[in-house]
Amino acid sequence: MKRTGDGIFLEIFQEYRPALQQLEHFSHVHVLWWADKSDNAKSRGRLQCTPPYGENPPITGIFATRAEYRPNPISMTVAKILEVDHEQGLVKVQNIDAFDKTPILDLKAYFPVCDRVQKATIPKWLKGWPEWFPDEGFGV
Numbered sequence: 665m666k667r668t669g670d671g672i673f674l675e676i677f678q679e680y681r682p683a684l685q686q687l688e689h690f691s692h693v694h695v696l697w698w699a700d701k702s703d704n705a706k707s708r709g710r711l712q713c714t715p716p717y718g719e720n721p722p723i724t725g726i727f728a729t730r731a732e733y734r735p736n737p738i739s740m741t742v743a744k745i746l747e748v749d750h751e752q753g754l755v756k757v758q759n760i761d762a763f764d765k766t767p768i769l770d771l772k773a774y775f776p777v778c779d780r781v782q783k784a785t786i787p788k789w790l791k792g793w794p795e796w797f798p799d800e801g802f803g804v
Contacts, residue, residue, distance in 0.1 A: 759801030
């Protein structure tokens, strides 16, 4: 993944570029990425935290958070697709909460029928969060 003056780009290795075929017809993509800045024994051993979001969040198990520190630092973000350059292997996205040079593990097209739950519930301490993914996306 790279951030430049021209935008935010998901870089796809040459041998995987055929896998981009038809991605440009989707509005959003799930980006699975390696939180490499949290790939250390201390971060991998952290199993609970107090989330930095919500209203007075309690100590919470890592699997109930979106924290970057976890036993396997795999993170996931939904990003709006702005452009797909098959030749260069670049997917330009609107925003992503990953740092420059973050390794990309996988991309999965966002399918509303599979990725949206009609009646999802969240803890009360997250009640102030928006109901929908913000148009501008999530960034760092």
